Amino acid sequence: MSPNQNTGAGQLARKSQPRHDQSFKTLEELTPRKDLGRLLGVSDDPRLIKFVGLLLSPSKPIQRRSLAKLASMCDLPYSELLRTISQSHVSEGILRMSAKVPEVMQSVAENACNRSGVCQECKGSGDVPDRRKGKRGEYRTCHICGGDGTVVKQGSIEAQKMVFESVGLTNRKSPLFNVNVGAQPGALPSVESEMGSMSRVLDIQPEKT
Numbered sequence: 743m744s745p746n747q748n749t750g751a752g753q754l755a756r757k758s759q760p761r762h763d764q765s766f767k768t769l770e771e772l773t774p775r776k777d778l779g780r781l782l783g784v785s786d787d788p789r790l791i792k793f794v795g796l797l798l799s800p801s802k803p804i805q806r807r808s809l810a811k812l813a814s815m816c817d818l819p820y821s822e823l824l825r826t827i828s829q830s831h832v833s834e835g836i837l838r839m840s841a842k843v844p845e846v847m848q849s850v851a852e853n854a855c856n857r858s859g860v861c862q863e864c865k866g867s868g869d870v871p872d873r874r875k876g877k878r879g880e881y882r883t884c885h886i887c888g889g890d891g892t893v894v895k896q897g898s899i900e901a902q903k904m905v906f907e908s909v910g911l912t913n914r915k916s917p918l919f920n921v922n923v924g925a926q927p928g929a930l931p932s933v934e935s936e937m938g939s940m941s942r943v944l945d946i947q948p949e950k951t
Contacts, residue, residue, distance in 0.1 A: 765820050766810035773827075775809075781830040782823075789816045790826065847908070854901035856894050861887035 773781075779797040782790050793816040796804055804812075813823060860866040864884035868891040872882040883889040906912045 765824075766808065766813065769820075769824070769827075770809040778827070781827055781834075784830060784833075785826060787826075789818050792816045793818055793823075850901045851905055854897040854905045856897050858892045859895045861891055861893045863887065864891060866891040 769778075775797045779794045782794050782797075785791070793812060796807075796812045796815065799805065810820075813820065861868075861884060863886040864870045868884055868887065868889040869881040870884045872878075872880040884891075887893050903912070
């Protein structure tokens with residue numbers, strides 16, 4: 743069935759106009775223009791620079807135009823705009839995550855350390871029931887803690903490996919941190935490259951036996 747059988751020419755013309763683009767309407771409902779301008783302001787793409795300028799323009803006529811119309815004025819398709827927004831969100835998320843790296847590293851280092859703990863054999867008393875023949879009801883010094891009531895608990899082996907690798911005390915096949923010197927100035931990193939970098943930082947290579 744052709745469109746003209748159930749849709750008039752006037753209706754088709756209205757639907758083809760930018761302000762009727764549902765994708766852009768959804769984007770505008772979810773993201774205020776000020777926030778959208780902040781997300782896109784890191785790009786050096788001339789189209790995006792122009793688009794951000796229109797988004798933040800104080801001009802009332804410009805403000806009244808739909809997001810789709812502003813994008814069409816900058817020759818900016820929805821798919822590319824959405825990709826840039828997504829990458830900006832990922833970059834911002836990684837930046838926020840990196841602020842927690844010192845705290846995480848400290849936690850890993852603490853988990854790597856040996857620490858004293860209550861002896862589970864004697865529950866900290868230093869003595870255990872003597873189960874030898876003829877000694878029923880008597881107690882003797884705990885053979886686990888030697889009567890101290892405490893034992894040294896070894897830190898996490900995996901945490902120790904990560905700490906040693908981080909400070910260069912063990913060999914690695916690749917550097918802990920990689921700097922991409924070939925990236926274009928102002929270019930947004932891709933989701934794949936960002937997540938790949940994080941996975942390399944967190945990767946622990948098994949030791950050869």
